[in-house]
């Protein structure tokens with residue numbers, strides 16, 4: 001009989017991550033007919049535990065204190081190890097974040113188990129736990145199981161609709177984990193983001209707005225209008241609260257001495273050598289729609305594009321609607337409508 005543990009961090013309660021993990025854990029436990037528990041690490045864990053009061057978790061464990069407030073391999077790992085040993089769980093579900101993913105493999109190693117990250121779903125068939133994940137830059141999806149236990153799985157965010165669990169006060173069994181001085185040498189002083197990116201990449205936005213190199217190319221008047229492009233794009237992003245994606249050509253331009261959009265970085269790049277965002281809608285502007293770019297749109301279900309070229313890549317079955325138009329004019333009009 002499996003025993004499931006949701007292992008998370010207290011700061012994941014304010015994002016959807018903890019509720020997503022709890023949703024996966026509750027569904028898996030129901031399919032297997034087994035119980036599931038919650039273990040949390042953080043400066044203070046009670047509040048985060050309470051958010052899962054009505055989730056059906058059988059038991060709550062915690063490791064808390066100043067030493068566990070921030071992501072640090074040398075303190076997170078012994079905390080996670082102590083929690084796992086106490087719970088004796090066989091399947092460990094961890095909401096994926098950079099903090100969590102950093103310790104998963106070492107955790108499994110210490111306990112003689114196995115770890116997998118970027119798991120998109122966990123199900124049960126005939127009493128067997130099955131995990132899904134993508135390989136080869138999201139081209140192939142595998143469904144697999146493992147005989148080794150504990151099996152530690154990092155869950156990719158955004159793959160389940162988190163259940164709205166009712167909150168209530170829960171009893172948390174606190175474990176004390178003593179850290180040697182050597183484990184406390186690293187201190188997190190703050191978080192820094194690349195300029196511009198923090199404001200433009202919004203994974204939870206409904207719309208992905210992609211800007212292509214056309215925004216910085218010579219237009220019908222023979223001139224480049226990069227300043228106007230920046231204004232139109234930022235205006236739209238602010239009004240629609242959309243997330244900003246880019247083509248490789250546009251983000252590469254700064255290195256080639258061409259006109260650039262100042263807020264664009266390589267983190268915005270969508271495609272084969274960029275990211276594969278999961279927004280439900282996408283709007284591509286001044287972007288040709290070549291395959292290495294469009295492959296990054298795999299999970300974007302409703303697609304539209306604005307391009308002056310009726311024969312661009314998008315026209316070849318890659319978008320639901322192609323507006324053959326000047327994106328400068330289209331976005332100006334869209335921004336006017338949004339302002340009104």
Ligand SMILES: Cc1cc2nc3c(=O)[nH]c(=O)nc-3n(C[C@H](O)[C@H](O)[C@H](O)COP(=O)(O)OP(=O)(O)OC[C@H]3O[C@@H](n4cnc5c(N)ncnc54)[C@H](O)[C@@H]3O)c2cc1C
Pocket residue numbers: 211212213214215217219246247248249250269270271272273274275285286287288289290291292293296306307308309312325326327328
């Ligand atoms: C191995 C490999 C990996 C790659 N990985 C990626 C990747 O991850 N992501 C990625 O994006 N690319 C990737 N590429 C590059 C990709 O093949 C294309 O070169 C790139 O996506 C083109 O970018 P673009 O559409 O912005 O630019 P362009 O091809 O220059 O297209 C600009 C478009 O803007 C349009 N346009 C211009 N002015 C206007 C206007 N006023 N209104 C409307 N439309 C206008 C033009 O008609 C044109 O279609 C990769 C290539 C290779 C070989």
